[in-house]
Amino acid sequence: MEPVEKKGPRGFDVGLVDGSVSASTRRFHVVLHEKAVVQLDDLVACTQALPDGREVTHYGIVVEGTGQIEGAELPTDTQRIAAERTMPGVTVKRVEVQVLRTVPELWLPPLPGAVVRKVAPGPERDAALFIDQMQRPLPIGVDQAGDSVLADFSFINGEKGGHVSISGVSGVATKTSYALFLLYILFETEMGRRLLGPHAPSTHALVFNVKGEDLLHIDRQNSKYSNNPDAPKQWASLGVASPGRFGSVALYAPRAAGSHEGAVATDVTSRSSKDVIAFGWPPRDFIREGLLRFCFAEEEDSRTQVSFVEQRVRTQLARWSYPLENEPGAVVLCEPPDTTSQVFSRVLSETREPCPAGAGHPVRNFHDLIEFLDRKLTPDNPTFDPRFTAGAAAGTCLAFLRRVYAQSARLGHLITVGVQPVALQKAVTVVDIHSLHDGAQRFVVGALLSRIFEEKQGKGREPLRFIVLDELNKYAPKQGTSPIKEVLVDIAARGRSLGVLLIGAQQSSSDVDPNITRNAALKIVGRLDAGEAADYKFLTSELRERAARFLPGTMVVDQPLIPAPLPLRFPFPAFATCVAEGEPPPAEKKAAARKAFEGL
Amino acid sequence: MSVYFEDWSVSYGSPYLIEPESTHEDKPAELVEDGKTLRFHMGRDHGEPLPPLAFVDGVRRGEASLYKHDPQTGEIIHGVAGAHACGAVVGTGLDRLEFHETRVSRLLIWGAGQRPDLPATESGFSWKSDSIVDRSPKDLLARLQERMRAAEAELAESLGKTGYLTVIDGPLPYGRVIDAPILGYIKTHHKAQLPDPHHRRVPELQRGERTSLFHRKKHCFSAYLRLAPRGPFSGPWAGIVRIEIPVGVGIETARREADRAAHFLPRFAGIAHKDPRAPQNLQPIGALESHLRHLLGDTRLAERAVREAVAHKSGPDQGPIQREVLF
Numbered sequence: 001m002e003p004v005e006k007k008g009p010r011g012f013d014v015g016l017v018d019g020s021v022s023a024s025t026r027r028f029h030v031v032l033h034e035k036a037v038v039q040l041d042d043l044v045a046c047t048q049a050l051p052d053g054r055e056v057t058h059y060g061i062v063v064e065g066t067g068q069i070e071g072a073e074l075p076t077d078t079q080r081i082a083a084e085r086t087m088p089g090v091t092v093k094r095v096e097v098q099v100l101r102t103v104p105e106l107w108l109p110p111l112p113g114a115v116v117r118k119v120a121p122g123p124e125r126d127a128a129l130f131i132d133q134m135q136r137p138l139p140i141g142v143d144q145a146g147d148s149v150l151a152d153f154s155f156i157n158g159e160k161g162g163h164v165s166i167s168g169v170s171g172v173a174t175k176t177s178y179a180l181f182l183l184y185i186l187f188e189t190e191m192g193r194r195l196l197g198p199h200a201p202s203t204h205a206l207v208f209n210v211k212g213e214d215l216l217h218i219d220r221q222n223s224k225y226s227n228n229p230d231a232p233k234q235w236a237s238l239g240v241a242s243p244g245r246f247g248s249v250a251l252y253a254p255r256a257a258g259s260h261e262g263a264v265a266t267d268v269t270s271r272s273s274k275d276v277i278a279f280g281w282p283p284r285d286f287i288r289e290g291l292l293r294f295c296f297a298e299e300e301d302s303r304t305q306v307s308f309v310e311q312r313v314r315t316q317l318a319r320w321s322y323p324l325e326n327e328p329g330a331v332v333l334c335e336p337p338d339t340t341s342q343v344f345s346r347v348l349s350e351t352r353e354p355c356p357a358g359a360g361h362p363v364r365n366f367h368d369l370i371e372f373l374d375r376k377l378t379p380d381n382p383t384f385d386p387r388f389t390a391g392a393a394a395g396t397c398l399a400f401l402r403r404v405y406a407q408s409a410r411l412g413h414l415i416t417v418g419v420q421p422v423a424l425q426k427a428v429t430v431v432d433i434h435s436l437h438d439g440a441q442r443f444v445v446g447a448l449l450s451r452i453f454e455e456k457q458g459k460g461r462e463p464l465r466f467i468v469l470d471e472l473n474k475y476a477p478k479q480g481t482s483p484i485k486e487v488l489v490d491i492a493a494r495g496r497s498l499g500v501l502l503i504g505a506q507q508s509s510s511d512v513d514p515n516i517t518r519n520a521a522l523k524i525v526g527r528l529d530a531g532e533a534a535d536y537k538f539l540t541s542e543l544r545e546r547a548a549r550f551l552p553g554t555m556v557v558d559q560p561l562i563p564a565p566l567p568l569r570f571p572f573p574a575f576a577t578c579v580a581e582g583e584p585p586p587a588e589k590k591a592a593a594r595k596a597f598e599g600l
Numbered sequence: 601m602s603v604y605f606e607d608w609s610v611s612y613g614s615p616y617l618i619e620p621e622s623t624h625e626d627k628p629a630e631l632v633e634d635g636k637t638l639r640f641h642m643g644r645d646h647g648e649p650l651p652p653l654a655f656v657d658g659v660r661r662g663e664a665s666l667y668k669h670d671p672q673t674g675e676i677i678h679g680v681a682g683a684h685a686c687g688a689v690v691g692t693g694l695d696r697l698e699f700h701e702t703r704v705s706r707l708l709i710w711g712a713g714q715r716p717d718l719p720a721t722e723s724g725f726s727w728k729s730d731s732i733v734d735r736s737p738k739d740l741l742a743r744l745q746e747r748m749r750a751a752e753a754e755l756a757e758s759l760g761k762t763g764y765l766t767v768i769d770g771p772l773p774y775g776r777v778i779d780a781p782i783l784g785y786i787k788t789h790h791k792a793q794l795p796d797p798h799h800r801r802v803p804e805l806q807r808g809e810r811t812s813l814f815h816r817k818k819h820c821f822s823a824y825l826r827l828a829p830r831g832p833f834s835g836p837w838a839g840i841v842r843i844e845i846p847v848g849v850g851i852e853t854a855r856r857e858a859d860r861a862a863h864f865l866p867r868f869a870g871i872a873h874k875d876p877r878a879p880q881n882l883q884p885i886g887a888l889e890s891h892l893r894h895l896l897g898d899t900r901l902a903e904r905a906v907r908e909a910v911a912h913k914s915g916p917d918q919g920p921i922q923r924e925v926l927f
Binding site: 071073074077080081082084085086087088089090 | 689691693695696697698699867868871873874883884886887888890891
């Protein structure tokens with residue numbers, strides 16, 4: 001077979017810069033040689049000599065391709081030219097190119113008529129994609145040709161920029177998969193650990209699982225990996241020779257809602273109970289971390305006086321609580337001395353001796369707490385205590401109680417003695433919240449994020465904390481305010497310097513508070529809803545249309561260094577990302593088989 | 601007397617320009633086939649596959665008028681700068697038709713035997729000088745036409761010699777010995793070729809039929825053929841063209857060639873809604889013409905190049921040229 005493209009002095013020539021239309025500093029067209037095959041996302045380059053002898057090279061990415069028969073004036077001419085062969089015509093193929101980079105950086109358009117070549121992997125590709133400018137390159141996917149696409153890690157780790165925003169319609173399962181892919185590269189590969197540096201062992205990621213029990217399996221091999229013949233090659237081009245499962249993972253699931261008092265177990269069905277830790281907050285932690293505020297995370301709460309009552313109650317609970325003797329996690333609420341501070345943080349710094357249960361009102365779970373609050377806040381009750389209400393009207397106190405009662409059914413089961421607080425000890429900590437009510441999900445996310453954020457205050461950027469949170473629109477919607485949204489906006493704004501980095505995902509970025517999406521250095525878009533594509537200003541019009549028909553595994557990335565969005569794919573994971581892919585380790589399989597035989 | 605509608609667009613006039621009195625030619629043609637009777641033959645291929653086809657045509661254009669002035673004698677000599685292009689559309693029948701070789705020439709034609717040159721311009725224009733004895737601008741353009749015809753003939757012959765059955769738009773070149781399979785293809789009828797009784801019968805041709813061969817010009821055999829059926833309002837001569845076959849091939853081959861031409865040419869007949877000279881202007885020829893006109897380039901650009909060249913020629917004596925004069 002004769003060569004498809006002509007070998008030029010710098011690469012394979014594919015055509016000429018079209019002179020019949022204007023070539024600008026941002027876009028130009030290329031008339032392709034008859035046999036050149038150039039597809040979308042291919043990288044091309046053209047070089048011109050300036051009158052002063054300098055050479056300028058334009059690098060670009062193909063954004064659209066067109067074809068036409070020159071000489072055909074009417075649609076029927078095509079029939080005459082191609083089928084009946086009674087009329088001559090010349091088939092022309094053109095591609096439209098978006099300029100990525102001009103080297104040296106001169107604001108000149110490409111020269112019409114200049115020879116255009118394909119950019120080959122190596123120094124030219126590195127120049128085209130600014131890889132030569134990246135101090136700490138991190139592979140974030142592969143391009144159309146299977147070569148790795150890189151991003152500068154200093155724009156992810158908070159140094160020059162931070163946070164990742166992933167958008168895309170749900171059901172294509174790419175948002176979370178992509179977030180996990182990034183985590184995998186960072187935590188489980190040699191180059192990832194190299195980028196994390198000496199702090200790698202103490203770097204942690206917190207992943208919220210919002211769909212099924214899917215992410216409770218990432219510590220297992222993906223049983224469907226071998227069905228994807230392209231995957232090993234793609235992983236290899238990213239520099240990962242043998243991809244596998246996440247090695248260091250802690251799995252947390254909420255304590256089951258229907259548990260008896262004192263019982264601590266989860267509802268998880270796809271993993272054995274010893275693999276999953278039931279998480280929750282002992283009442284002492286609940287009070288001392290001031291988590292009551294996250295019980296009032298509904299949007300309407302911020303518009304009423306209830307939040308004032310909540311603030312007062314939060315402080316009063318801290319003032320009143322003493323550790324319950326011999327029952328770790330439990331508290332006993334009793335009248336503090338008058339000298340006790342009214343400031344929450346000061347109260348926390350006090351050292352308090354444990355008290356016996358008889359000293360006051362013991363609190364071992366959320367119900368105990370509600371009973372106490374009911375007594376203190378019901379206006380007509382003789383035990384009503386105005387110190388808890390901040391002078392609020394009777395109606396407001398009742399509204400507060402109503403909300404506390406309502407939350408009791410949703411998240412009450414999480415606040416009890418015996419449960420484990422979520423601790424970031426392993427590299428990746430998965431916290432399952434999928435089975436929780438919306439209100440409880442907001443509570444868990446708010447409580448965990450605020451703690452991570454608090455812990456990092458004043459401790460420097462590294463070691464980093466990555467937070468993977470899907471359905472960001474639920475926690476930080478565009479409209480309204482709530483305590484959890486405040487935490488997220490705070491993380492978006494200050495998290496960079498504190499090393500708390502948000503990998504947020506949402507169906508449509510326009511539903512999320514713009515302070516959060518705007519702060520993300522890496523913007524990634526999977527398949528978009530055609531109606532919402534217009535909101536993504538950083539995409540080219542062609543990519544907006546294409547994104548509406550992306551297949552799973554195809555994304556577009558926009559990053560600060562590169563002035564154009566780049567489409568990319570990421571390899572099929574070797575770790576399980578859903579229940580069906582979770583493959584129990586051989587020992588467990590054997591045990592299950594043995595059990596089955598024993599049952600016979 | 602009936603009224604008909606001329607199918608050609610009015611700007612191209614009528615393809616039938618024969619005056620009633622001119623039908624009786626001084627030297628009428630003689631039939632060389634079918635005895636003394638004009639017969640009609642349905643085109644056929646004689647069972648032989650059609651060789652690769654080539655359609656050759658040329659275009660020309662005067663681009664600037666020049667004159668040379670002698671201040672001593674006051675004599676003025678006219679010149680014309682112009683361009684002609686010729687090319688071919690070829691096809692094997694197995695593949696699409698495509699544009700073959702195209703040649704563009706720029707000429708500077710002077711009258712009165714004069715032949716001053718103009719320098720080539722930086723934008724890539726250059727002219728070859730040529731000269732005629734006459735002085736009228738009309739004759740200068742006629743020379744351009746003659747040059748174009750010569751280039752066409754040369755191209756047609758070279759294609760014919762490499763195995764193409766070549767159709768040249770216009771009569772066969774006169775004054776050359778043609779040893780290649782070339783067909784002259786004449787769309788416009790200026791003079792009656794046949795004696796009156798025969799001439800009147802020509803419109804009776806049906807689509808794909810040709811008349812008996814006749815011989816009027818020394819160098820070729822000729823026949824009329826109908827390309828397309830006559831429309832309900834079309835004149836009797838609508839869709840009738842004349843072909844010319846070089847005499848050198850002999851009468852037998854000429855008959856076969858004529859049959860074959862009547863067989864394949866109708867397939868390429870021009871499309872009424874696309875071509876103002878349909879159906880006579882064949883599709884490949886129509887496309888070739890517009891291709892060639894395109895290759896001649898922008899008229900304004902060509903005119904500017906001539907101005908630039910004239911300015912440069914007179915430049916050295918008059919100092920550097922002012923750019924604003926040119927652009």
